[in-house]
Amino acid sequence: MGGYHHRAGNPINLETARRALLVSRTLAILSAYVVGHFGMEERLMAESGYQHLASHRAEHESMRIQVENMVDQYNLIGLDPTTVMRVLKKWLIDHVQEQDRHLAQFLLTTCRLPDPQTFLDQNQVT
Numbered sequence: 001m002g003g004y005h006h007r008a009g010n011p012i013n014l015e016t017a018r019r020a021l022l023v024s025r026t027l028a029i030l031s032a033y034v035v036g037h038f039g040m041e042e043r044l045m046a047e048s049g050y051q052h053l054a055s056h057r058a059e060h061e062s063m064r065i066q067v068e069n070m071v072d073q074y075n076l077i078g079l080d081p082t083t084v085m086r087v088l089k090k091w092l093i094d095h096v097q098e099q100d101r102h103l104a105q106f107l108l109t110t111c112r113l114p115d116p117q118t119f120l121d122q123n124q125v126t
C-alpha cells in the first residue's frame with residue numbers, strides 16, 4: 001500500500017502518464033483526421049478536376065501510413081511524444097502550407113466547387 005502511494009506520487013511516473021496520454025490523444029485525433037479530412041479533400045479534388053489529385057493523394061496515403069505505424073508502435077512498445085510532434089510539425093509545414101494551400105487557391109480561382117448542399121449531403125456533414 002505504501003509502495004503504491006510512493007509510486008503514484010513519483011513525479012517521473014506522473015510525467016510518463018502525461019506523455020502517454022498526450023500521445024494517445026494526439027494519435028486518436030490524427031487517425032480521425034487522415035480518414036475524414038483527407039477523404040473530404042480527395043473528393044473535392046476529384047469533383048473539381050484538380051490536376052494534382054494523384055500526387056496530393058499520394059502524400060495523404062504516406063501520412064496515413066505514418067499514422068498507422070505510429071499507432072502500431074504506440075500499442076506495441078510505446079511512443080515518445082517528440083516523435084509524434086516531429087511528424088505532425090513536418091506534415092503541417094510540408095503538406096498543409098504547400099499542397100493544401102495550392103489546392104485552396106485552385107478551388108477559389110477556378111470556382112469549380114461542387115454544389116455546397118450536394119457536397120454536404122454526400123459527405124454527411126451536419
Ligand SMILES: [Fe+2]
Pocket residue numbers: 041056060095099100
Ligand atoms: Fe491535403
